Amino acid sequence: MEDFRARKSRGERITALTAYDYPTARLLDESGIDIILVGDSLGMVVLGYTDTTQVTFEEMLHHTRAAARGVKRALLVGDLSIGTYDTPESAVEHARQLVAAGAQAVKLEGGASHVAQIEAVVRAGIPLMAHIGMLPQSVRAEGGYKVKGRSEAEARSLLADAEAVENAGAFAVVLEIVAAETARQITARIGIPTIGIGSGDGCDGQILVTHDLIGLYPWFTPKFVSPEVHVADEIRRAARIFAERTLSGIR
Ligand code: KIV
Numbered sequence: 001m002e003d004f005r006a007r008k009s010r011g012e013r014i015t016a017l018t019a020y021d022y023p024t025a026r027l028l029d030e031s032g033i034d035i036i037l038v039g040d041s042l043g044m045v046v047l048g049y050t051d052t053t054q055v056t057f058e059e060m061l062h063h064t065r066a067a068a069r070g071v072k073r074a075l076l077v078g079d080l081s082i083g084t085y086d087t088p089e090s091a092v093e094h095a096r097q098l099v100a101a102g103a104q105a106v107k108l109e110g111g112a113s114h115v116a117q118i119e120a121v122v123r124a125g126i127p128l129m130a131h132i133g134m135l136p137q138s139v140r141a142e143g144g145y146k147v148k149g150r151s152e153a154e155a156r157s158l159l160a161d162a163e164a165v166e167n168a169g170a171f172a173v174v175l176e177i178v179a180a181e182t183a184r185q186i187t188a189r190i191g192i193p194t195i196g197i198g199s200g201d202g203c204d205g206q207i208l209v210t211h212d213l214i215g216l217y218p219w220f221t222p223k224f225v226s227p228e229v230h231v232a233d234e235i236r237r238a239a240r241i242f243a244e245r246t247l248s249g250i251r
Contacts, residue, residue, distance in 0.1 A: 004192070005191060005193070008191070009191075013204065013205055014034050014035065014172075014193050014195060015032075015033050015206065016037060016195050016207035017036060017037070017209075018037045018208070018210050019070070020046050020063040020066070020067060022066045022069050025068070026069075026071070028074065028210070029070060029071045029072055035077055035129075036071055036075070037079065038076070038103065040055045040060060040137070042055060042063055045209060045212075046063070052136045053082050055081045060078065060098070061098070064098055064103050068101065069102070076102060076105075077104070078101065078102075078105075078107070080094055081137075082137045085110075088117050089120070091120055095126045096126070105171070106127075106128055107128070107130070107131055108130065109137050110131070111130065112164040115164050115165070118168035119169060128169065129172045130165035130172070130174070132158060132161045132173060132175060134146060136176070146177070147177050148178050149179040149182030149183070150182075158178060159185065159189060162189065162194070166192050174194075174195045174197060175203060177197070177198040177224075179200075180200025181202075198222060212227065215228075215232050216231045216232055
């Protein structure tokens with residue numbers, strides 16, 4: 001974990017992507033990605049739920065085990081799904097289960113409001129990545145995926161969150177859909193790396209949902225993502241060719 005801090009101080013960027021299964025985790029690991037997150041975005045891009053509030057912890061464990069089998073080199077982070085870290089005791093108990101499933105670190109959503117949980121998990125010897133800004137587990141309460149940190153008051157509150165999670169012992173913090181200038185200020189202010197998603201290029205690293213990066217969830221692509229490839233189109237093309245060959249009797 002100290003390596004990530006050192007990399008920030010050397011100005012070296014950190015790369016992070018999500019994986020929920022063995023082949024994807026192995027491919028990302030072989031590609032040199034630093035952090036592989038078994039995110040609860042699993043619920044949307046793999047399990048077909050409308051948001052991450054429907055993901056169960058059993059599903060997180062199942063997919064963490066699968067991804068762990070594919071990772072040799074990267075840091076594998078498991079996401080604490082909604083309802084698993086309402087108290088410090090619950091956070092530690094569920095973090096231990098993610099570690100038993102193969103994660104080397106865990107992530108939870110929340111800033112100053114979750115200092116007790118972060119401290120407890122770190123005290124239990126489990127490295128923790130925090131997540132502030134837009135919090136997908138609160139999307140229903142918030143009424144959508146909205147940019148955070150545009151107003152001065154919101155920027156101040158996010159800065160306080162970032163300092164709180166650093167002081168609580170987090171080794172890095174995800175900044176999700178935070179106004180670029182606010183993300184830049186937070187990055188300059190704290191000693192742990194900021195890993196941005198939709199938060200501009202002033203963060204210490206970047207994370208994306210792999211399905212968005214490779215165009216494997218074409219029904220919704222966040223505004224801040226430009227897919228590098230369009231895997232969904234390739235799957236449809238291959239399936240059509242297979243169907244045509246089968247129907248015409250050509251093997
Ligand atoms: O669940 C997830 O994939 C995440 C990333 C988007 C940061 O939390």
